[in-house]
Amino acid sequence: MSANFQTPKWVHDAVFYQIFPDRFAKSALVEKPTHLEDWDAPPTPYGFKGGDLLGVTEHLDYLQDLGITAIYFTPIFQSASNHRYHTHDYFKVDPLLGGEKAFQTLLKEAHRRNIRIVLDGVFNHASRGFFQFNHILECGKQSPYLDWFKIHGFPLNAYEGKPRYECWWSIPALPTFNHANPQVRKFIMEVGRYWLEQGIDGWRLDVPFEVKEPGFWEEFRSVVKSVNPEAYITGEIPWDARPWLQGNQFDGVMNYLLTYSLWSFFGGEHLQEDLVGHWRSHGPEYFVKDAESFAQQITLLQNLYPLPAVQAQMNLLDSHDTARFLSLVNGRKEALRLAALVLFTYPGAPTIYYGDEIGMEGGKDPDCRRGFPWDTSRWDMDLRNYFKSLIMIRKSHPALRDGSWEILKAENQWLAYARKHENDYVVVLLNNSPQTNFLEVTLKEFSGEESLKNLLNGEMVKIEGNILRYKLAPYSGTILSQGQY
Template identity: 40%
Template sequence: MLKEAIYHKPANNYAYSYDKETLHIRLRAKKGDLTKVYLIFGDPYKWTKEGWANQTKPMSLEGSDELFDYWFIEVKPEFRRMRYGFELHSENESIVYGERGFKDRDPKETNFYFCFPFLNEIDVFGAPEWVKDTVWYQIFPERFANGDSELDPKGTLPWGSCDPKPDSFFGGDFQGIIDHIDHIVELGITGIYFTPIFKATTNHKYDTIDYLEIDPQFGDKETFKKLVETCHENGIRVMLDAVFNHSGFYFDAFQDVLEKQEKSQYKDWFHLREFPVTPLPEPNYDTFAFTHMMPKLNTENLEVKEYLLTVGRYWIEEFNIDGWRLDVANEVDHQFWREFRTAVKSVNPDVYILGEIWHDSMPWLQGDQFDAVMNYPFTEATLDYIAKDEINAEQFAEQLTSVLTSYPKNVNEAAFNLLGSHDTARILTISNDNKEKLKLLFLFQLSFIGSPCIYYGDEFGVTGGNDPGCRKCMPWEKEDQDQELFSFVKKVVALRKEFPAFGNHGEFNMIETNRNTNHIIYSKQAGNETIIIAINNSNESINVNIPYDFTGKQPVDLWNQEPMKENSNIELGAYGFQVIQVK
């Protein structure tokens, strides 16, 4: 037994409150090292003449990544408090592991063990419940639809007349979105994430000039209110994009600094290194990356903080938006985000707070800051396996284990799972224009744990490389739309809505991978319903045996709504799949 690989801490993703009466406990060990693990647990104040009164319960192997196994258990302490440790078994050794290290046997002393002092309900991570059943749709407003040509900026090009450039405009606006709300409804979307809509000079609007004003090319506040109301009438939530890490170059406060220098009342609103402040040839102030057009805001400054918190509250109070997506969230101080959460939740506790973070995000996901982050580790693993063929089925399963065990389960249920966005190449382009692979991507994304997001146009097979290529105009002419692909995506979204186990209410379990045939089989289980999904990520037909006992069961081919034989052997065509419901 390799003791150096055994790891647990009584916090974060290893020990946490799942709900007001349930604890989740996780243990890490060397891959393949342990054969059995038991949780030793009990109330810290229960003693007998033999010592501390505890009990044991077997843990289950949750999954494995490249190096480690992860063991998991759910337990309900009788009095919401618990001391606990682990009884570990390998093929030739058994030991007990607690906070003080290792012992040959249970010492019956609570101070040896890990402590979960008390399950306080207020400490339970709580993202809005509605998010778990939301299918998001990301819209880049400048490229979705032009509904009011009178708003077009100078130099606006005819819709879709050429590939986008960093400085090109096509006139997308709010009216265009309202005009095409039926398309979004038909797809089955229940949440829209808009990239920034506030006054700015660029087509992407990440260079905010005024956080309290709509960019005039999109419309006015009255039209935006109508858009939100139209969405809500159709069961669609609305999430806006907030750029609080940095402002735009033409933000009034920064222009005041450039004009008045040391005498500006806003000089402490930014991270200025010296005077005079000069943008070129290189900025002598902190920016987003090294872009002189995006000066970094000093969110520790009380005036900046109050201004931005006012912004956060304003769009909820006045327009009833349902969520905030926070740009470059990891570069803003944690204290600001804590106060931001308090501010917006005071207006509406059900608002969804989503941070843009591309790396391990546990520090932001402890209940005091964000409800979720954009789940790029999920994105990268799924694209590497299905779209790019850079990893095989076994490696994919290992990476998914890493994704899922990095966070508590209630955090994973609210994670924002995307495949493509305005920051990445189109997923069809990444898939080398293979639409069968694109279908597998959608199938896996929409049947996984979390809150999935579809980037506008991907349902029609829009192509394009990295920015600006991924920001093409939405095709509205039928001949430019892949209707068969649209029908496929619509059908998968409908399955997620109709069958709780298929979506976010089913426990995910990878039950088979094969690096030779490159197929995966996974299950989603909720109550007495199990859904099994097999995916063949290869260009050859294969026969697979579903590792499930169908005896006495009535399996149904859920995709075709047809009964299946009680036979575990199925054929999967090239890039084929099967969705099986078992009750």
């Protein structure tokens, strides 16, 4: 680990909200072309619904009310795909999203509400329309940009036949950059710098493990931190991320290893394996079914990485790349609630994939990218209030953010853990079984007739000596706390 590994304190304290820009909200102020899909129609691989950044701006009050402190946007740069991972221009905000002007408005309004903005950087590959690749496509061997990509022959067969260039996952639409070319490297570093100078608060890096050029992400980190030492760098590493979290590359990663355990443990026998699909292979040992293994894995995960990284992880239940949690667990809200309870009481920044808080469902991509229903009659209001409570609790308790971690007990599908930071002490209890359970936990910090407060309903819970006894309904959990918080 790098001796002076520091991660931004605001990330330790952050509650992220992940937005897929085409699907969150649509403003009447952004002029749109004609052929958009209905907002509520099932998502398709190529169709656009027309969400935009002024739409997001118009709903910042909703996010602020929910308690969100940071937004991670999947890509917003000019791109000929609805998810915008096929970057056409790294220096432009997509015109469908409202362009640069809408983005600057969003940034200003978000910052005014102390909501930070993290953008998605797709630096492994570009797209067929990206200027330097299009240049080779148009000019062939005589393009001076030949060295920007990894070309094997001509014609390139970009739109028909077998492509004669390296592309990500053999997808011809995604030609892989030649990162060994210093001009490519410089270009990407300039993109990194440019948007930070425009005021963003960090980068989420797409498939960064694909970039194997020595020193690449180290240089990226130093560029980013030179513009803003408090900027956040998180990587999409869906497996053991140790190589990237030693202090010289990323601050955190999208902590999918935690996600797998949440899916598996709370999904239990209801987990939809067809929706899990290939994700299982990224960390099979995290797919655990019993409380003991769950406790072990989510503890082990914290010890895998240096503490500054653990505190700056981007923890998530799901994302635009997975089925939604609720669908993965076959619609069982109680499982979602339990998983959220862990998410919001675990070290690292919890991230809500847009709409999870109101009970949105969705299978594999593209179904997990439905339009957010702004008709509140379609919301699960109890669920939303529950998420809001969890956020408030997390924000009120430093123990939940930067506190220590101790498994108190794990057996028979129930679990208790404690988190402590200075005077702040929190106990989390979970019953992941179909039976009502009487939990009995020894709290070695206690010795007399003390009480803990149930943070979800305000009730006081007595501790007898140092024994906490608590009755939990099937598939339920709670948070107890001592102290002034």
